[in-house]
Amino acid sequence: MTGERAERPEQAGHDAALLIVGGDVVTMSPRREVVTGATVAVAGGRIAAIGPAATLRKDFPGAAELDAGGCVVIPGLINAHQHTTADPLVRSMIPDDIDSQEAIFDWIVPLHGKVTGDDDELSATLTAAESLLRGVTTILEPGTVAHPLRVAAGLRAAGIRGRVGRWGWDTPGALHALPAAETLALQEETVRALPPGGTVTGWVTLVGHDLASDELFTGAAELAERLEVGLTWHISPGEADVHAYARRAGRRPVLHFEQLGVLGPRLVLGHAVWLDDAELDALVGTRTAVASCPGAYLRLGQGYSRAGRHAELVRRGGRVALGCDSHNAGDVPDLLRAAWLLAALERDRDVRPVLRADQVFALATIDGAAAVGLGDLVGSIEVGKAADLVVLDTGDPVWAPRGDLATHLVWGAPSHTVRDVLVDGQVVVRDRRITTVDLEALSEEARARSAALLRRTGIDVPHRWQALSAEEYIQGVRG
Numbered sequence: 001m002t003g004e005r006a007e008r009p010e011q012a013g014h015d016a017a018l019l020i021v022g023g024d025v026v027t028m029s030p031r032r033e034v035v036t037g038a039t040v041a042v043a044g045g046r047i048a049a050i051g052p053a054a055t056l057r058k059d060f061p062g063a064a065e066l067d068a069g070g071c072v073v074i075p076g077l078i079n080a081h082q083h084t085t086a087d088p089l090v091r092s093m094i095p096d097d098i099d100s101q102e103a104i105f106d107w108i109v110p111l112h113g114k115v116t117g118d119d120d121e122l123s124a125t126l127t128a129a130e131s132l133l134r135g136v137t138t139i140l141e142p143g144t145v146a147h148p149l150r151v152a153a154g155l156r157a158a159g160i161r162g163r164v165g166r167w168g169w170d171t172p173g174a175l176h177a178l179p180a181a182e183t184l185a186l187q188e189e190t191v192r193a194l195p196p197g198g199t200v201t202g203w204v205t206l207v208g209h210d211l212a213s214d215e216l217f218t219g220a221a222e223l224a225e226r227l228e229v230g231l232t233w234h235i236s237p238g239e240a241d242v243h244a245y246a247r248r249a250g251r252r253p254v255l256h257f258e259q260l261g262v263l264g265p266r267l268v269l270g271h272a273v274w275l276d277d278a279e280l281d282a283l284v285g286t287r288t289a290v291a292s293c294p295g296a297y298l299r300l301g302q303g304y305s306r307a308g309r310h311a312e313l314v315r316r317g318g319r320v321a322l323g324c325d326s327h328n329a330g331d332v333p334d335l336l337r338a339a340w341l342l343a344a345l346e347r348d349r350d351v352r353p354v355l356r357a358d359q360v361f362a363l364a365t366i367d368g369a370a371a372v373g374l375g376d377l378v379g380s381i382e383v384g385k386a387a388d389l390v391v392l393d394t395g396d397p398v399w400a401p402r403g404d405l406a407t408h409l410v411w412g413a414p415s416h417t418v419r420d421v422l423v424d425g426q427v428v429v430r431d432r433r434i435t436t437v438d439l440e441a442l443s444e445e446a447r448a449r450s451a452a453l454l455r456r457t458g459i460d461v462p463h464r465w466q467a468l469s470a471e472e473y474i475q476g477v478r479g
Contacts, residue, residue, distance in 0.1 A: 017425060018042040019060060021053050023068030023391060026405060028075050028366040028380040032358070034405055040073065042387040045425035049383060066420060066427070068391050072405065075380050076137025076161075076388030076423065077335040078368040081232075081270045081291035081323025084127040084151055085120045085144045086111045088327045089450040093461045100238060100300035107459065108328055112145045113175050114456040119449050120147040124154030126442055129434050131333045132160055135418045137388040139333075140291070140323070140372055142232045142270050143167030143205035145176055148190045152200045159428035159436040161378065161388065163230065165205030166190040170216050180216040184223055191227050199424050201229070208233025208270070210244035214260055221262040230266050230373050232291070237271035238302040254279035263288045268372055270323070273297060274307045280316070289319035289371035292363075294341035296329035304345060311346040311355040314363070321368035336415040339364045343410050358406035391420040393432075 020040040027033050027050075039056045041049040041063065049056055057063070086108060094107050115123075124141075131139060138161040144151045148166040155162040167176075168183040178186070191202035204224040206212050212220075212233070224231035235241055235253050245253040255278055257263050263286035272283070272290045283290065290313060297304035314320050322338045324330040330338070339360045346355040362368075369379025378388045394402065396417045402408060421429035428436050454461065468476065 017044075017064060018422075018427075019053070019056055019063045019065045020068050020073060020389065020391065020422075021065050023071045023073035024405075025050065025073045025381055026075070026409070027382060028362065029382050038073075040381065040387075040389065042389075042422065042425045045387055047381060047383050047385050047387050047389075050381065066391070068420075071394055071419065072392040072399075072409075073381070074135070074390050074392065074409070075365045076378060076390055076421070077135050077364050078138045078140075078321060078372065078374070078379060079131060079136045079323055079333060079335050080140045080268060080289075080321035080368055080372050081142050081293050081325055082127065082131070082136075082139045082333055083143070083326035084124040084139070084141050084154070085147070086115045086123065086453075087329075088123040088127050089115075089119060089446060089453055090461075091327045092331055094328050095462055096299070100302055101240070103300060103328055108326075109175060110457045110459065111453060114453060115146070117147040117150040119453060120144060121150040121154040122442065122445055122449060124151040125158050125437060126154075126446055127327075127333060128155045128158030128160040128162070129437055129439055129442070131335075132158060132421050132423070132429050132434060133418060133432070134332075134334045134336070134415045135390040135392075135421060136333060136335050137161055137390070137421060137423045138369070138374065138378055139163070140203070140230075140232065140268065141165070141205075142234070142268075142291075143207060148202075149193055152194055152202075156198070156200045157437055158434070159423050159426060160199070161386075161423055162200040163203045163372070164190070164194060164200060165203040165232075167205055167207055168216065168220070169207040169211040170213050171211045174211060177211075180213055180219055183216060184219045187220065188223055188227065191223075191229055196228075203229050204231035206231070206233040208235050209241055210248060217257065217262050218260055221260075221264070221267070224266050230268060232268040232270060234270040235272055236274040237293075237297065237300075239274055239307075242274050252276060252279055254282050258282045258286065265289070265319070266373065268321070270325075271297075273302060273304055273310075275309050280309055280313060280318075283313060284316050284318045287319055289321060291321050291323040291371075292342060293323040293325040293330060293338065294345055295331070295338055296325035298341065298345075299329050299331065305349065308345065310342065311349075311351065314355060314359060315353065319367075319371040320363055321371040322363050334415050335364050336409065336413065339410050340413060356406075357404075357410035360410050361406055387422050387425040389422045390418055392417045393419040 039053040194202035265287040366379035
């Protein structure tokens with residue numbers, strides 16, 4: 001996929017709604033300029049101009065201003081793999097001493113079987129709000145089980161840019177599984193219900209792994225091509241898929257996809273950690289993208305440090321983006337933390353040349369946007385692109401003193417310094433507070449819905465530390 005159809009057909013004129021004044025602008029343009037003390041003019045949801053404040057005030061008279069003096073302004077971050085449903089309601093409740101299969105099949109699958117549309121919309125809204133507060137302005141939701149339009153509504157309410165699809169698979173007996181033709185019909189229905197033109201639009205999303213027939217894989221690729229959208233599915237976060245495809249087809253998963261003819265620039269493969277040389281060649285040769293979620297591989301113990309080849313894919317010119325996966329895996333949708341983790345994992349492997357901080361930050365911005373087909377729209381601060389912008393407050397001690405910007409953005413862990421965020425020219429975070437939703441009310445509702453969902457599912461959350469009231473504590477001390 002070379003890029004989605006433009007979301008806003010109009011050109012930004014000189015009716016600027018906002019000037020972001022005085023920041024050091026990390027453009028992530030092809031020349032990677034940092035424009036110091038710059039002002040960014042926003043009009044019609046697009047970046048209209050970049051230059052000195054005095055000049056742009058004359059060119060855009062009467063525009064509102066957002067003071068970014070002394071701050072660092074970066075492009076909105078791109079999270080290429082972020083689940084938003086069910087998992088946020090059991091945040092940090094899944095034990096960390098169980099394997100990934102137990103976490104998925106004893107926890108997440110039963111929970112997904114009991115969630116309601118209200119649960120999913122709330123979860124999506126919370127995930128979007130949390131993401132925005134960490135500078136993430138675009139989420140690729142790689143499949144929600146039962147309520148994709150409610151998820152889209154939740155993302156839209158928070159004000160984030162999103163790509164959403166209905167999770168599809170056709171394995172007989174699996175939860176929500178349907179025959180391939182019915183699955184594809186629902187995929188198309190979802191994409192058509194979320195057409196190009198808004199910030200939240202539809203994609204084709206399969207579960208992947210070994211839970212889709214060849215008919216479904218090929219049908220999904222053809223559907224995405226016909227509808228001119230992207231598609232994504234999961235493969236090989238651990239060794240299980242490698243063994244499954246050896247039994248199923250006598251070849252490794254990515255080579256099987258290549259044989260089916262479904263690889264290509266529209267496809268984003270979630271994970272693809274366990275690859276051999278031939279699979280790596282196939283991804284590079286077909287320009288198939290990979291969404292790397294290092295936090296998930298560490299949280300679930302899936303062996304990235306032994307098998308991961310995402311840095312090699314980057315070095316060979318492959319298409320790679322970063323993701324945070326889900327709240328049962330990464331626990332927090334913090335893309336700068338994901339960048340830190342990938343850089344650290346690759347640094348520790350001591351493979352030369354190393355994956356530098358500037359390369360990793362590009363995966364979180366312009367290269368990640370290009371990998372998911374949005375490079376013409378977001379990922380850099382350039383005239384004509386969507387005004388998805390993040391202002392980082394350099395008054396925080398983490399910025400004192402300021403080092404090399406690329407190194408600081410990846411190794412300095414500055415996501416907590418996000419002060420202001422714009423998506424499509426709209427201010428959705430101002431002075432560290434989300435402007436679009438009542439976060440306190442959402443959090444209170446989440447606590448109630450979490451308890452109800454756990455009751456319906458029959459899951460008891462283990463607690464390793466005993467909770468006592470103050471009175472019980474005193475009695476215990478005295479007794």
